[in-house]
Amino acid sequence: MAKGINYVDVFWFVPNLIGYSRVLLSGVAAYSMYYEHPSVMFISYALSELLDAADGYYARKLGQCSKFGEVLDMVTDRCTTTVLLTYLAHLYPSLALLFCLLISLDISGWYYLSVAFTVAAFPIFVIKNVINVVQLYESAKDLAKLDAAQINRDSSPATAATSAKKSRSKI
Template identity: 40%
Template sequence: MANKSANKKTLSVYLYIPNIIGYIRVLMNIVAFARCFSDKKLFSVLYFISFICDGIDGWFARKFNQVSTFGAVLDMVTDRVSTACLLAVLSQIYRPGLVFLSLLALDVGSHWLQMYSTFLSGKVSHKDVKDSTNWLFKAYYGNRLFMAYCCVASENTNLKVLMML
Protein backbone atom coordinates (compact mmCIF):
# COMPACT_ATOMS: atom_id res chain seq x y z
CA MET A 1 0.00 0.00 0.00
CA ALA A 2 2.83 2.39 0.86
CA ASN A 3 4.44 1.74 -2.53
CA LYS A 4 1.20 2.70 -4.29
CA SER A 5 1.08 5.96 -2.32
CA ALA A 6 4.73 6.73 -3.22
CA ASN A 7 4.02 6.07 -6.90
CA LYS A 8 1.00 8.41 -6.79
CA LYS A 9 3.14 11.12 -5.14
CA THR A 10 5.87 10.64 -7.75
CA LEU A 11 3.35 10.87 -10.58
CA SER A 12 1.89 14.06 -9.14
CA VAL A 13 5.33 15.72 -9.21
CA TYR A 14 5.31 15.43 -13.01
CA LEU A 15 1.99 17.30 -13.04
CA TYR A 16 3.10 20.20 -10.86
CA ILE A 17 2.32 23.59 -12.43
CA PRO A 18 5.99 24.66 -12.64
CA ASN A 19 6.90 21.37 -14.34
CA ILE A 20 4.11 21.78 -16.89
CA ILE A 21 5.53 25.25 -17.61
CA GLY A 22 8.91 23.53 -18.02
CA TYR A 23 7.48 21.11 -20.60
CA ILE A 24 5.99 24.05 -22.49
CA ARG A 25 9.40 25.76 -22.43
CA VAL A 26 11.00 22.66 -23.95
CA LEU A 27 8.39 22.56 -26.73
CA MET A 28 8.77 26.30 -27.43
CA ASN A 29 12.53 25.92 -27.67
CA ILE A 30 12.24 22.96 -30.04
CA VAL A 31 10.02 24.98 -32.37
CA ALA A 32 12.17 28.11 -31.95
CA PHE A 33 15.43 26.39 -32.83
CA ALA A 34 13.84 24.46 -35.67
CA ARG A 35 12.90 27.84 -37.19
CA CYS A 36 15.85 29.96 -36.02
CA PHE A 37 17.44 30.40 -39.47
CA SER A 38 14.23 30.77 -41.47
CA ASP A 39 12.13 32.97 -39.18
CA LYS A 40 14.22 35.03 -36.75
CA LYS A 41 11.21 36.97 -35.50
CA LEU A 42 9.32 33.80 -34.52
CA PHE A 43 12.50 32.42 -32.99
CA SER A 44 13.00 35.58 -30.91
CA VAL A 45 9.41 35.63 -29.68
CA LEU A 46 9.40 31.95 -28.69
CA TYR A 47 12.83 32.15 -27.10
CA PHE A 48 11.88 35.27 -25.13
CA ILE A 49 8.58 33.75 -23.92
CA SER A 50 10.50 30.65 -22.84
CA PHE A 51 12.92 32.91 -20.98
CA ILE A 52 10.04 34.70 -19.19
CA CYS A 53 8.51 31.32 -18.31
CA ASP A 54 11.82 30.43 -16.65
CA GLY A 55 11.13 33.07 -14.00
CA ILE A 56 7.44 32.28 -13.77
CA ASP A 57 7.95 28.57 -13.08
CA GLY A 58 10.09 29.33 -10.04
CA TRP A 59 7.47 31.75 -8.73
CA PHE A 60 4.72 29.11 -9.14
CA ALA A 61 6.89 26.48 -7.45
CA ARG A 62 7.30 28.67 -4.38
CA LYS A 63 3.74 30.02 -4.37
CA PHE A 64 2.06 26.60 -4.55
CA ASN A 65 4.76 24.74 -2.61
CA GLN A 66 5.46 22.59 -5.66
CA VAL A 67 9.24 22.60 -5.37
CA SER A 68 10.79 19.30 -6.46
CA THR A 69 14.16 17.92 -7.42
CA PHE A 70 12.67 16.87 -10.75
CA GLY A 71 11.49 20.44 -11.41
CA ALA A 72 14.82 21.95 -10.41
CA VAL A 73 16.70 19.62 -12.74
CA LEU A 74 14.19 20.14 -15.57
CA ASP A 75 14.61 23.90 -15.18
CA MET A 76 18.40 23.81 -15.04
CA VAL A 77 18.75 21.43 -18.01
CA THR A 78 16.27 23.46 -20.07
CA ASP A 79 18.23 26.63 -19.28
CA ARG A 80 21.58 25.08 -20.18
CA VAL A 81 20.33 23.48 -23.40
CA SER A 82 18.59 26.71 -24.48
CA THR A 83 21.70 28.77 -23.89
CA ALA A 84 23.92 26.15 -25.54
CA CYS A 85 21.71 26.03 -28.64
CA LEU A 86 21.61 29.82 -28.89
CA LEU A 87 25.37 30.09 -28.61
CA ALA A 88 25.82 27.29 -31.17
CA VAL A 89 23.51 29.11 -33.60
CA LEU A 90 25.41 32.36 -33.07
CA SER A 91 28.72 30.53 -33.63
CA GLN A 92 27.41 29.38 -37.02
CA ILE A 93 26.23 32.85 -38.04
CA TYR A 94 29.23 34.87 -36.91
CA ARG A 95 32.55 33.42 -38.04
CA PRO A 96 34.88 32.70 -36.47
CA GLY A 97 32.53 31.44 -33.78
CA LEU A 98 35.16 30.75 -31.14
CA VAL A 99 33.91 33.54 -28.86
CA PHE A 100 30.42 31.97 -28.71
CA LEU A 101 31.82 28.48 -28.19
CA SER A 102 34.02 29.88 -25.41
CA LEU A 103 30.94 31.39 -23.77
CA LEU A 104 29.23 28.00 -24.09
CA ALA A 105 32.15 26.30 -22.32
CA LEU A 106 32.10 28.99 -19.62
CA ASP A 107 28.33 28.59 -19.09
CA VAL A 108 28.39 24.81 -18.80
CA GLY A 109 31.63 24.72 -16.82
CA SER A 110 30.63 27.38 -14.31
CA HIS A 111 27.23 25.81 -13.69
CA TRP A 112 28.78 22.37 -13.29
CA LEU A 113 31.31 23.69 -10.77
CA GLN A 114 28.62 25.55 -8.83
CA MET A 115 26.32 22.51 -8.72
CA TYR A 116 29.13 20.15 -7.79
CA SER A 117 30.36 22.41 -4.98
CA THR A 118 26.76 22.66 -3.73
CA PHE A 119 26.46 18.89 -3.44
CA LEU A 120 29.90 18.55 -1.84
CA SER A 121 28.97 21.10 0.82
CA GLY A 122 25.71 19.29 1.57
CA LYS A 123 23.48 22.18 0.51
CA VAL A 124 20.11 21.65 -1.13
CA SER A 125 20.28 24.51 -3.63
CA HIS A 126 23.08 25.98 -5.73
CA LYS A 127 21.55 29.38 -4.96
CA ASP A 128 22.32 29.05 -1.24
CA VAL A 129 25.39 31.29 -1.00
CA LYS A 130 24.87 32.93 2.40
CA ASP A 131 28.14 31.51 3.74
CA SER A 132 30.09 32.17 0.53
CA THR A 133 33.06 34.49 0.62
CA ASN A 134 32.60 35.43 -3.04
CA TRP A 135 30.93 38.86 -3.25
CA LEU A 136 29.72 38.25 -6.82
CA PHE A 137 27.91 35.02 -5.87
CA LYS A 138 26.29 36.81 -2.95
CA ALA A 139 25.21 39.72 -5.15
CA TYR A 140 23.88 37.46 -7.94
CA TYR A 141 22.08 34.77 -5.94
CA GLY A 142 21.27 36.93 -2.92
CA ASN A 143 19.39 39.66 -4.77
CA ARG A 144 16.63 38.45 -7.11
CA LEU A 145 16.36 41.83 -8.84
CA PHE A 146 20.08 41.88 -9.63
CA MET A 147 19.94 38.27 -10.86
CA ALA A 148 16.90 39.09 -13.03
CA TYR A 149 18.68 42.15 -14.45
CA CYS A 150 21.77 40.09 -15.33
CA CYS A 151 19.70 37.35 -16.97
CA VAL A 152 17.53 39.75 -18.97
CA ALA A 153 20.54 41.79 -20.09
CA SER A 154 22.39 38.67 -21.21
CA GLU A 155 19.46 37.19 -23.14
CA ASN A 156 18.59 40.55 -24.65
CA THR A 157 22.16 40.96 -25.89
CA ASN A 158 22.16 37.47 -27.42
CA LEU A 159 18.87 38.10 -29.22
CA LYS A 160 20.05 41.49 -30.51
CA VAL A 161 23.17 39.87 -31.93
CA LEU A 162 21.01 37.26 -33.68
CA MET A 163 18.59 39.88 -35.05
CA MET A 164 21.41 42.02 -36.51
CA LEU A 165 21.58 39.77 -39.55
Protein backbone atom coordinates (compact mmCIF):
# COMPACT_ATOMS: atom_id res chain seq x y z
CA MET A 1 0.00 0.00 0.00
CA ALA A 2 1.39 3.39 -0.99
CA LYS A 3 2.16 5.79 1.81
CA GLY A 4 0.76 8.93 0.14
CA ILE A 5 2.46 12.29 0.24
CA ASN A 6 3.83 14.31 3.12
CA TYR A 7 4.21 18.03 3.57
CA VAL A 8 7.67 18.11 2.00
CA ASP A 9 6.14 16.82 -1.24
CA VAL A 10 3.89 19.91 -1.36
CA PHE A 11 7.00 22.12 -1.47
CA TRP A 12 8.03 20.25 -4.65
CA PHE A 13 4.74 20.70 -6.52
CA VAL A 14 5.40 22.16 -9.98
CA PRO A 15 3.31 25.32 -9.33
CA ASN A 16 5.31 25.97 -6.16
CA LEU A 17 8.59 25.53 -8.05
CA ILE A 18 7.27 28.15 -10.47
CA GLY A 19 6.47 30.34 -7.45
CA TYR A 20 10.03 30.00 -6.13
CA SER A 21 11.27 31.10 -9.56
CA ARG A 22 9.06 34.17 -9.28
CA VAL A 23 10.60 34.99 -5.88
CA LEU A 24 14.07 34.68 -7.37
CA LEU A 25 13.10 36.86 -10.34
CA SER A 26 11.72 39.47 -7.95
CA GLY A 27 15.08 39.50 -6.19
CA VAL A 28 16.86 39.90 -9.53
CA ALA A 29 14.50 42.76 -10.38
CA ALA A 30 15.20 44.50 -7.08
CA TYR A 31 18.95 43.99 -7.45
CA SER A 32 18.96 45.30 -11.02
CA MET A 33 16.84 48.25 -9.93
CA TYR A 34 19.36 49.14 -7.25
CA TYR A 35 22.31 48.84 -9.64
CA GLU A 36 20.43 50.65 -12.43
CA HIS A 37 20.08 47.94 -15.05
CA PRO A 38 16.66 48.79 -16.48
CA SER A 39 16.63 46.09 -19.16
CA VAL A 40 17.39 43.37 -16.59
CA MET A 41 14.73 44.88 -14.31
CA PHE A 42 12.14 44.81 -17.10
CA ILE A 43 12.96 41.27 -18.25
CA SER A 44 12.97 39.76 -14.75
CA TYR A 45 9.73 41.52 -13.84
CA ALA A 46 8.05 40.50 -17.12
CA LEU A 47 9.14 36.86 -16.68
CA SER A 48 7.79 36.85 -13.15
CA GLU A 49 4.43 38.10 -14.39
CA LEU A 50 4.32 35.46 -17.16
CA LEU A 51 5.08 32.77 -14.60
CA ASP A 52 2.27 34.16 -12.45
CA ALA A 53 -0.17 32.96 -15.09
CA ALA A 54 1.61 29.61 -15.43
CA ASP A 55 1.54 28.58 -11.77
CA GLY A 56 -2.25 28.56 -11.54
CA TYR A 57 -2.57 26.75 -14.86
CA TYR A 58 -0.21 23.97 -13.78
CA ALA A 59 -1.76 23.74 -10.32
CA ARG A 60 -5.11 22.90 -11.91
CA LYS A 61 -3.70 20.78 -14.73
CA LEU A 62 -1.55 18.62 -12.45
CA GLY A 63 -4.03 18.53 -9.56
CA GLN A 64 -1.49 20.29 -7.35
CA CYS A 65 -3.60 23.12 -5.93
CA SER A 66 -2.52 23.95 -2.39
CA LYS A 67 -3.04 26.59 0.28
CA PHE A 68 0.73 26.95 0.47
CA GLY A 69 0.82 27.72 -3.26
CA GLU A 70 -2.01 30.24 -2.91
CA VAL A 71 -0.17 32.10 -0.14
CA LEU A 72 3.15 31.92 -2.00
CA ASP A 73 1.46 33.41 -5.07
CA MET A 74 -0.27 36.19 -3.12
CA VAL A 75 2.85 37.25 -1.23
CA THR A 76 4.96 37.12 -4.38
CA ASP A 77 2.40 39.30 -6.16
CA ARG A 78 2.68 41.89 -3.38
CA CYS A 79 6.48 41.81 -3.54
CA THR A 80 6.73 42.11 -7.33
CA THR A 81 4.26 45.00 -7.36
CA THR A 82 6.26 46.75 -4.65
CA VAL A 83 9.51 46.24 -6.57
CA LEU A 84 7.98 47.68 -9.73
CA LEU A 85 6.42 50.69 -8.01
CA THR A 86 9.64 51.39 -6.11
CA TYR A 87 11.55 51.32 -9.37
CA LEU A 88 9.05 53.68 -10.99
CA ALA A 89 9.38 56.04 -8.01
CA HIS A 90 13.14 55.99 -8.58
CA LEU A 91 12.75 56.71 -12.31
CA TYR A 92 10.10 59.41 -11.84
CA PRO A 93 10.86 61.18 -8.55
CA SER A 94 8.14 63.76 -9.12
CA LEU A 95 5.58 60.91 -8.96
CA ALA A 96 7.23 59.09 -6.04
CA LEU A 97 4.45 60.00 -3.61
CA LEU A 98 1.86 58.54 -5.98
CA PHE A 99 3.83 55.30 -6.30
CA CYS A 100 4.23 55.10 -2.51
CA LEU A 101 0.48 55.52 -2.10
CA LEU A 102 -0.10 52.78 -4.67
CA ILE A 103 2.21 50.47 -2.72
CA SER A 104 0.27 51.23 0.47
CA LEU A 105 -3.00 50.61 -1.32
CA ASP A 106 -1.74 47.31 -2.73
CA ILE A 107 -0.57 46.09 0.67
CA SER A 108 -3.48 47.42 2.70
CA GLY A 109 -5.90 45.78 0.31
CA TRP A 110 -4.61 42.47 1.72
CA TYR A 111 -3.51 43.39 5.22
CA TYR A 112 -4.74 45.85 7.84
CA LEU A 113 -1.96 48.41 8.22
CA SER A 114 -1.75 51.55 10.31
CA VAL A 115 1.22 53.75 9.49
CA ALA A 116 0.82 55.80 12.67
CA PHE A 117 0.84 52.65 14.79
CA THR A 118 3.94 51.36 12.98
CA VAL A 119 5.86 54.58 13.67
CA ALA A 120 4.78 54.67 17.33
CA ALA A 121 5.67 51.02 17.87
CA PHE A 122 8.95 50.93 15.92
CA PRO A 123 10.87 48.72 18.41
CA ILE A 124 8.06 46.18 18.38
CA PHE A 125 7.95 46.46 14.60
CA VAL A 126 11.65 45.49 14.37
CA ILE A 127 11.22 42.53 16.72
CA LYS A 128 8.09 41.42 14.86
CA ASN A 129 9.95 41.39 11.56
CA VAL A 130 12.61 39.13 13.02
CA ILE A 131 9.85 36.86 14.29
CA ASN A 132 8.25 36.98 10.81
CA VAL A 133 11.16 34.99 9.41
CA VAL A 134 10.45 32.19 11.89
CA GLN A 135 6.71 32.44 11.26
CA LEU A 136 7.25 32.29 7.51
CA TYR A 137 9.11 29.00 7.82
CA GLU A 138 6.65 27.47 10.28
CA SER A 139 3.59 28.66 8.34
CA ALA A 140 4.92 27.31 5.07
CA LYS A 141 5.57 23.96 6.73
CA ASP A 142 2.10 23.90 8.35
CA LEU A 143 0.33 24.82 5.11
CA ALA A 144 2.21 22.12 3.24
CA LYS A 145 1.30 19.56 5.95
CA LEU A 146 -2.37 20.51 5.65
CA ASP A 147 -2.17 20.24 1.87
CA ALA A 148 -0.54 16.82 2.07
CA ALA A 149 -3.19 15.59 4.50
CA GLN A 150 -6.01 16.94 2.32
CA ILE A 151 -4.55 15.41 -0.82
CA ASN A 152 -4.07 12.09 0.97
CA ARG A 153 -7.73 12.18 2.10
CA ASP A 154 -9.02 13.14 -1.37
CA SER A 155 -6.90 10.68 -3.31
CA SER A 156 -6.38 6.99 -3.20
CA PRO A 157 -2.92 6.11 -1.91
CA ALA A 158 -1.76 5.12 -5.38
CA THR A 159 -3.04 8.37 -6.94
CA ALA A 160 -1.39 10.55 -4.29
CA ALA A 161 1.96 8.80 -4.65
CA THR A 162 1.76 9.10 -8.44
CA SER A 163 0.98 12.83 -8.20
CA ALA A 164 3.99 13.40 -5.94
CA LYS A 165 6.26 11.41 -8.24
CA LYS A 166 4.93 13.36 -11.27
CA SER A 167 5.85 16.67 -9.65
CA ARG A 168 9.38 15.47 -8.87
CA SER A 169 9.89 14.07 -12.36
CA LYS A 170 8.95 17.43 -13.96
CA ILE A 171 11.92 19.14 -12.26
